[in-house]
Amino acid sequence: MQNDLFSALNDPEEKIKELPDLVDWVSRAPTAVSHALGDNLIVEYTNLFDASLSLRAFDAIDATTQWRQDQIRIAGRTIPVPRLQCWMGAEHCRYAYSNISLEPMPWTHEMSSIRDLVNQVTGAAFNCVLINKYRSGEDSVSWHADDEPELGPSPRIASLSLGATRRFQLKRKVSPEMTSAARSERVVIALNSGSLLVMEPGVQENWVHQVAKTKIPVGPRINLTFRTIEDNR
Ligand SMILES: O=C(O)CCC(=O)C(=O)O
Incomplete structure (x- = not known):
């Protein structure tokens, strides 16, 4: 069903470049589901965007x-990263990972209105965003944590999914004192279109x-x- 909806995007007649005003979208009170990861927590807003807004936002x-x-x-x-990317944010938000150094693109109108909505829902002050495009099942991101020093010691990260559903897998970082049960523990969350994790x-x-x-x-x-990257200039 999801893929049928997305094939509509290949029809130029269906392409809508403008997003509706998102200012009041938050009043639709998204459902929050908690996923406990030991002592840590992921909160999933399962329906931040409905199917129609998700399609328009994707496009x-x-x-x-x-x-x-x-x-x-x-x-x-040297191999291509298995996805397309764009780093966007405030001017001071430089970001580096896996030997890739990213200078921020300025906020687009679409992305700043989604950022404002996400900040309203979460109470955060996110000032940059990594945009990933997975073109097909061949695209992926492998095991990592978003723990680069520029994100601060204990970052909060909000992740909005649009398009095909993919599986978000989590496992514990290995430490010497860890039991084998903890080492093999896995959490899987379906990343449905319109959900905010x-x-x-x-x-x-x-x-x-x-x-x-x-x-x-x-x-x-x-x-x-x-x-969020602090401005320490
Ligand atoms: O695509 C996703 O949901 C995860 C992206 C991710 O892990 C990242 O950008 O660090």
């Missing part, structure tokens, strides 16, 4: 984002996450992970 973001295909070096080989402080310190490749045919997915 507007896809059309207005300057996608980049970054390359990474692994074991002496808030990884509360502590998750990045204790857990890693991934969106693995899948052989099941899936349509494209866009993910927005909102972050």
Whole structure:
């Protein structure tokens, strides 16, 4: 069903570049579901965007984002990152991971209105966003934590999903004193279109996450992970 909806986006007649005003969207009171990860917490707003707004947001973001295909070096080989990306935010928000250095693109109208909504819902002051586009099941992000120093010691991260449903997997960061049961513990959350996942402080310190490749045919997915970088200039 989801993929049928998304195939409509290939029809130029269906393309809508403008998002509706999101200011009052928060009054629709999204449902919050808690996922306990040991002592840590993920809060999922399951219906932040309904199906129609998710489609429009997907299309507007896809059309207005300057996608980049970054390359990474692994074991002496340079390979394309298995997804498209764009780093957007306030001017001071420089970000580096896996030897990739990102200068922020200025906020687009679409993205700043989604940021304002996410800030309203979460009470956070997110000032930058990593936009990921997974073109198909071949695209992925492998195990990592969003724990780069510029995000501060205990970051809060909010992640909005649009498009095809993918699986968000989490496992604990390994420590020497950990039991084998804890080592093999996995949490899986379905990333449905229109849902907002808030990884509360502590998750990045204790857990890693991934969106693995899948052989099941899936349509494209866009993910927005909102972050905060302090301005220390
Ligand atoms: O696509 C997702 O839901 C996860 C993205 C992610 O892990 C990241 O941007 O750090």
